[in-house]
Amino acid sequence: MRFGAASALAVPLMLIGALAKADLPPAPGTPVPALPPHFEKAVVATGLANPHNMMLGPDGHIWLTEQIAKRITRVDPRNGKITVAVEIADAVYSPDQQDGVLGLALHPDLLKGKGRDYVYVSLTYASGQGGEFPNRTAIRRYTYNAKTQKLVSPVDILKGLPSAHDHQSARLLFGPDQKLYYSIGDQGRNQLSYLCQPNQAQLLPTEAEVKAGNREHYMGKILRMNLDGSIPADNPTIHGVKSHVYAWGIRNTQGMVFSPTGKLFATDQGPNTDDELNLILPGRNYGWPNVAGRKDDAGYAYANYSAAKGGCKGDMDNAQNGLKPPEAVPVTRESQWSDPDFVEPLKTFFSVDNNFNFNNPVCADKNLYYICWPTIAPSSIAYYRGGKQGVPGWEHSLLITSLKRGVLYRVQLDPTGTLPLGNAEPLFRSANRYREVVVSPDGRTIYVATDTSHLGTTDTGNAAFKLDNPGSIIAFKYSRAK
Numbered sequence: 156m157r158f159g160a161a162s163a164l165a166v167p168l169m170l171i172g173a174l175a176k177a178d179l180p181p182a183p184g185t186p187v188p189a190l191p192p193h194f195e196k197a198v199v200a201t202g203l204a205n206p207h208n209m210m211l212g213p214d215g216h217i218w219l220t221e222q223i224a225k226r227i228t229r230v231d232p233r234n235g236k237i238t239v240a241v242e243i244a245d246a247v248y249s250p251d252q253q254d255g256v257l258g259l260a261l262h263p264d265l266l267k268g269k270g271r272d273y274v275y276v277s278l279t280y281a282s283g284q285g286g287e288f289p290n291r292t293a294i295r296r297y298t299y300n301a302k303t304q305k306l307v308s309p310v311d312i313l314k315g316l317p318s319a320h321d322h323q324s325a326r327l328l329f330g331p332d333q334k335l336y337y338s339i340g341d342q343g344r345n346q347l348s349y350l351c352q353p354n355q356a357q358l359l360p361t362e363a364e365v366k367a368g369n370r371e372h373y374m375g376k377i378l379r380m381n382l383d384g385s386i387p388a389d390n391p392t393i394h395g396v397k398s399h400v401y402a403w404g405i406r407n408t409q410g411m412v413f414s415p416t417g418k419l420f421a422t423d424q425g426p427n428t429d430d431e432l433n434l435i436l437p438g439r440n441y442g443w444p445n446v447a448g449r450k451d452d453a454g455y456a457y458a459n460y461s462a463a464k465g466g467c468k469g470d471m472d473n474a475q476n477g478l479k480p481p482e483a484v485p486v487t488r489e490s491q492w493s494d495p496d497f498v499e500p501l502k503t504f505f506s507v508d509n510n511f512n513f514n515n516p517v518c519a520d521k522n523l524y525y526i527c528w529p530t531i532a533p534s535s536i537a538y539y540r541g542g543k544q545g546v547p548g549w550e551h552s553l554l555i556t557s558l559k560r561g562v563l564y565r566v567q568l569d570p571t572g573t574l575p576l577g578n579a580e581p582l583f584r585s586a587n588r589y590r591e592v593v594v595s596p597d598g599r600t601i602y603v604a605t606d607t608s609h610l611g612t613t614d615t616g617n618a619a620f621k622l623d624n625p626g627s628i629i630a631f632k633y634s635r636a637k
């Protein structure tokens with residue numbers, strides 16, 4: 156039997172539907188071991204100013220962006236030595252916000268002597284245009300000079316991408332197809348300080364906008380570009396238009412990874428519920444803001460504040476997931492919306508019904524109820540191949556960092572590395588915000604980078620104001636003798 160491209164696509168989608176079942180949240184404070192058997196914890200480096208994207212380089216160093224310090228840094232995991240590869244003076248970081256120096260991708264030919272010692276980064280820059288959104292995002296290429304250990308010769312390959320203080324996403328990925336992938340979040344529109352700004356995750360660029368280089372409608376999308384920033388000829392044509400948009404309808408996809416067989420897995424952050432694990436397919440719609448998690452009318456409805464009767468006011472009560480908005484705000488239930496391109500998540504973290512109590516008394520201190528909400532704030536994802544030296548039983552797992560729970564979730568995939576099996580396994584509990592994860596090539600060390608500040612979670616499930624290892628790289632080493 157021959158499978159064409161269409162049926163190869165149809166099989167996973169059909170199976171996703173068959174697997175659809177609620178991923179129920181554990182109660183706040185449900186115990187998670189700090190270390191599973193045969194693991195040791197060691198702090199590799201500290202003093203990092205908000206690591207954002209992190210990769211293992213061919214030089215055996217951990218390469219990372221420091222969002223706040225606006226630089227690209229190399230850390231030698233053998234001795235913790237920190238070497239700055241470049242300070243990016245023209246990057247913009249807004250204190251306590253989500254912009255700065257963010258995405259990082261290494262060219263697979265880096266240090267291979269092929270003349271392609273390229274490192275790609277995403278950063279916020281001042282557009283000089285003023286207004287409420289004066290900044291933009293650029294994708295920049297540097298060339299690594301191994302002698303001086305510096306990144307030089309910057310070239311901006313794509314400029315003018317939207318930027319704001321919220322939901323940058325900013326995962327940069329070098330694909331097996333020699334293309335760059337970049338997730339660009341919904342910029343926090345329709346919530347908090349951007350409550351009255353319409354969410355654009357469902358709005359696609361027009362032909363005229365693409366021709367004019369207007370990237371306004373790239374927010375809430377996953378982009379795919381050639382290495383010079385141009386639009387690949389084989390990008391999907393969506394609603395009649397070919398652009399950098401590869402997939403759309405995302406909220407804040409901070410984690411993306413290709414599996415060894417080329418599947419693109421991604422996380423998305425939900426509002427009060429329904430963080431997601433997605434399988435990203437070209438030209439598909441991931442539903443935000445019309446759907447959070449599965450299309451189940453449970454725990455979420457889309458309240459569009461920008462369309463409030465009598466005008467949106469920034470101080471309108473926007474709590475409770477669109478379930479109890481002010482009367483003036485129009486609400487669309489998930490089932491009232493449809494799109495043939497919509498894809499449900501593989502898994503949610505977590506799903507609840509409409510009677511769920513979002514004000515759990517465990518989190519009553521200082522009204523920090525969101526710490527108890529059934530979300531994990533997924534921030535990165537790694538594919539665990541396993542193999543001879545690896546942790547037994549972990550072959551073909553996804554490792555997902557949680558910012559708010561101080562936990563690394565392991566999601567076991569089926570032997571083909573396609574679909575999740577069972578519940579996610581929480582690991583390595585601490586009062587930290589786990590930002591990034593990479594795995595050593597032998598599968599025996601898991602490196603996790605942590606945020607420098609903001610709230611973690613205590614063992615009892617409420618807000619932790621003091622982080623155990625701020626701005627650090629932690630190694631979790633599997634130590635069982637073979």
Ligand SMILES: [Ca+2]
Binds near residue numbers: 404423446448
């Ligand atoms: Ca979704």
Ligand SMILES: [Ca+2]
Binds near residue numbers: 429447451452
């Ligand atoms: Ca839902």
